[in-house]
Structures are given as structure tokens and as C-alpha cells.
Ligand SMILES: C[C@H](O)[C@@H](O)[C@@H](O)C(=O)CO
């Protein structure tokens with residue numbers, strides 16, 4: 001397996017398990033010790049098989065030294081968790097315990113309680129009591145209660161409980177991973193795009209993150225003074241020549257760049273990729289050549305590159321840098337993707353980060369460019385859309401930040417997929433590269449040249465698009481649409497693609513329609529999108545995003561996830577049960593941002 005060390009400063013967050021128990025001695029507690037500890041162990045066993053960090057490493061667990069019967073033991077566990085770097089807490093119990101005395105009171109750590117559904121001992125009664133305490137004290141917790149009664153001592157975890165444990169843990173680890181890391185803004189505001197106006201309170205209060213900034217001139221300094229690993233540059237340069245196929249120039253002849261200019265553009269594009277990665281996470285090689293400060297990087301778990309317009313008006317665009325860093329492979333082999341937003345759209349960058357942390361896969365950053373109604377398609381191409389595309393579709397396309405994983409050239413059970421890097425074979429990585437052409441960029445848009453990645457996403461991939469928007473007076477909201485990629489007949493694709501920019505990567509997307517609200521038709525989904533960009537993740541991960549958003553207190557303003565998959569802290573139901581969307585807004589506003 002390909003495992004890479006943690007890229008960021010600090011240890012990877014651990015999951016803490018808190019077995020709580022009835023504190024009464026002389027029979028009750030003693031009779032439950034083993035059963036309770038075994039329940040904790042079975043949760044660890046199950047989760048460790050099913051969870052991984054972004055870099056492929058196994059997630060570590062910390063089980064309390066003793067069962068927790070009262071406040072003294074609760075305090076001991078809290079100390080242990082803080083010493084050991086626990087970022088997520090799961091309380092498990094098969095029995096009654098003293099509610100507020102045993103509960104986890106650390107407010108910024110996402111927490112869940114699994115109250116075993118048995119009846120020899122009242123685990124569910126504890127669950128209800130402790131959730132009431134969480135709600136009364138304003139420290140939201142997720143409640144997990146299996147649907148079917150189990151026998152006392154049964155250490156198997158029922159399927160519904162497994163799903164909730166996993167959904168909670170993935171989202172909890174994402175919260176813990178982001179905390180303390182940075183968003184690195186490279187350049188400033190791109191073409192008046194609001195997402196590139198960095199809103200520090202959003203990062204600090206909602207995500208626990210820092211904001212770091214560099215001016216684009218830093219790229220020029222590092223190129224001029226050769227502040228990069230020259231050996232790596234040479235190696236990467238040969239790799240690019242071999243693996244990055246240059247496609248036809250779409251510019252009219254008078255506007256084409258010369259061969260000499262293009263060769264130089266390749267070199268600069270590649271240096272930009274090395275430099276932006278080093279800016280994000282540092283590079284010990286830079287210390288060896290006398291640049292100790294640069295060697296440290298900005299501890300950035302996500303970054304954005306302004307590019308347009310000052311940089312791209314004069315220098316090659318950032319498309320190669322963005323595409324290759326966002327992908328799960330480069331000249332160093334198959335490795336975790338970096339999250340790098342184009343146009344410095346920090347809100348889309350964060351949406352990418354959420355998708356990445358939930359799935360460990362690469363993300364596709366795209367413009368939400370065009371809704372093609374069936375009749376418009378027919379008028380323009382003579383073709384009547386069929387199958388998944390029959391109700392029309394949305395054209396996702398942007399130069400730059402789409403991961404090459406988005407070609408769909410990896411597979412799971414023979415179907416197109418985007419996988420965590422450690423599951424990607426050399427052959428699959430090669431297929432993604434082979435399915436991508438690097439087209440000389442449109443010099444009308446990009447006067448400084450550069451190369452855009454041109455690929456077409458395979459059809460039938462289950463995917464989710466999402467986007468965070470900031471609303472004055474309300475704060476952040478997130479929108480989610482699960483759906484599929486679709487494949488159009490070649491000639492139809494060509495006609496529609498040529499109308500836009502054929503040098504950019506295209507994904508044809510259809511949301512799953514529910515028949516109501518904005519999901520009544522494809523047009524309404526496009527019409528309700530809150531900004532020019534979305535982030536596309538492999539899989540139907542809407543419910544995971546909803547769970548994560550509730551931990552961060554970001555309300556969901558639109559989604560097409562079925563109600564039975566929605567999992568939020570127990571308190572959310574106290575803000576209303578008939579209208580979960582309204583309750584989500586009320587709960588988020590009541591609790592406010594996690595790190596306020
Ligand atoms: C080249 C153009 O400026 C594009 O970059 C523009 O359409 C966008 O991507 C806007 O989000």
C-alpha cells in the first residue's frame with residue numbers, strides 16, 4: 001500500500017471511546033464492567049476496519065482506562081483524551097449510568113452516544129437521559145439507538161448502528177482535521193468573485209482554521225532565485241514530457257503562442273506547481289539550499305490561486321498547477337491530492353476540503369456553466385436527450401482545478417469511480433493521464449499562455465455537487481445535489497462543448513430529482529445554485545455532508561438526500577420535527593459557530 005506521512009504539523013486526530021457504566025458498587029457495576037468494555041472494543045474493531053485518514057493511515061483509538069461511572073472518571077478520561085490528541089468522542093453503554101455525571105463536556109469535540117438497545121439493562125434510558133443533559137447544557141451530541149433489541153452481552157454492532165457510527169466518525173474526523181490548519185490565499189480577489197474575498201471570521205469561527213496570504217509576486221521571486229528543488233524540477237519535467245500530452249491549439253493562428261513560448265510556458269507551469277505545493281506544506285529540501293523559512297510552508301490543508309487577471313494577463317495560467325495538485329498522482333507517484341481552488345474561491349476550496357476529508361478522494365472544482373434543457377439540446381444538435389439525460393443536464397466546466405481523477409478512468413467493480421489514492425493502481429493513474437490533453441490556453445482569456453487540462457468525464461458515476469455560500473446577516477449555508485455524470489453521444493458532446501471552451505474539462509451532470517421543491521426539475525437546481533462554482537465529489541455523500549455541516553453549525557439550504565439518511569445531533573429535533581430544514585436553521589443559529 002502507498003502510505004505517505006502526515007503532511008501537516010501536529011498529529012492526526014484520534015477517536016476517543018468512553019464506556020460509561022452504572023456507578024453503583026457491590027454488584028451492579030461489577031456485573032457490567034466486562035460487557036461495557038467489550039462494547040467499547042467492538043466499536044474500535046468495527047471503526048478501525050472502516051476508517052482511514054486522508055494519507056491512508058489507520059485511525060487511532062483511545063479507550064478510557066476504566067469504565068466511567070461518575071464525574072471523577074469522566075474527568076480522568078477528558079485529561080487522557082486531551083493528552084492523546086483525541087478529536088472525536090464516542091460514548092458507549094449497555095446500561096443505565098448517571099447522565100450528566102458521566103457525559104463528555106468538551107464543547108468543541110464532536111460527540112456521539114451509542115445507547116445499546118437491550119432491556120435487561122436500560123442503555124436506552126441512559127441515552128435519553130444523557131442527550132437531555134447535552135441539550136439542556138447546550139453541548140449538542142449525536143444519539144445512536146439501534147432499531148432492534150439485542151441480548152445483553154451481544155457485542156455485534158447492528159447494521160443501522162454501524163452506519164451511524166461511520167457517518168458520525170467520518171464527519172467528526174473531518175472537523176478535527178481542519179482545526180488549526182490554514183487556508184493559503186495565493187494572490188487576491190479574482191475578477192470580483194466573492195468567494196475570493198477571504199472572510200476570516202468564517203474560517204476562524206466555523207472551521208477553527210487560520211488564514212495565510214502570499215502575494216503572487218512570491219512565485220516570481222521563487223522562480224528567479226530558484227527556490228525550489230531543482231532535482232525534482234528536472235525529474236518532473238521529463239515526466240511531464242512523457243505523460244502530459246499537448247493537445248491542439250484552439251486559438252486563431254495570429255493569437256497562438258510560438259513553440260519557444262509554449263516550451264517556456266511548460267517550464268513555468270511546472271515550477272508554479274512545485275512552488276505552490278511548497279508554499280502550502282513546506283519542503284525540507286529548501287532548508288538544504290538556505291531557505292529555512294520557506295522550508296516550513298504555511299500548514300495549508302487547502303489553498304486558492306487568484307490567477308485571473310493580473311497573473312494570467314502576464315504569466316502562464318495556473319491550470320496545470322491546479323489540476324495536477326488536485327489529482328491523486330504526479331511525478332512522485334500516487335499520493336493524496338492537495339486541495340487547490342482556482343480563482344482563489346475560498347468557499348469552493350472549503351467545499352472541496354469537506355468532500356475530500358469525508359471520502360479521502362480527489363475533488364473536481366467546476367463552473368456551473370449551463371443548463372441544457374432537452375428542447376435546447378434538440379434545437380442545437382437535433383438530438384433528443386435519452387436515459388439519465390432525458391430531463392436535461394448541467395454543464396460543469398472550468399479551466400484548472402478539476403482533478404484528473406475526474407476523467408472517471410479509475411474503477412470499482414468495473415464501473416467508473418474516483419478512489420482514495422491507496423486504492424488507485426499505476427494503470428488507473430496512467431489511464432487518467434492518457435485521457436487528458438493539455439491544450440494551449442485561450443489567449444483571449446489568458447494573455448500569458450499556459451495549458452488547460454481537457455478531458456471528458458465518463459458517464460454513470462454517482463456524484464455529489466456542493467457549495468458553501470456566505471449570506472450577510474445569516475452566515476454560511478451549504479447546498480448539496482446528489483446525481484450522476486452522464487455521457488452524451490460524441491457528436492452531441494462536440495457541438496455543445498465547442499460552444500463553450502473545448503480546451504477545458506467537461507462533466508455533464510444530472511441531479512437526482514425528487515419531484516418537489518428545487519429538485520422538481522434540473523432547471524431549478526441550476527437556477528438555485530448560489531454561486532458560479534461547485535465542488536464535485538465521487539459517490540452520494542450528501543448525508544455525510546449534512547452530518548458534517550451540523551457539527552459546524554452550517555445550515556443546509558438545499559439538498560436531495562432522503563430523510564431516513566439524515567443524521568444530526570439530537571437537539572436538532574427539539575427545534576421542530578415537521579420541518580427539518582427550518583429546524584436546522586434554528587438550531588445552527590441557536591448554537592452559533594463551533595469555535596465562536
Ligand atoms: C476564463 C474565464 O475568466 C473563466 O475563468 C470564468 O468563466 C470563470 O471561471 C468564472 O468563474
Ligand SMILES: [Mn+2]
Pocket residue numbers: 343366367398532533
Ligand atoms: Mn470559475
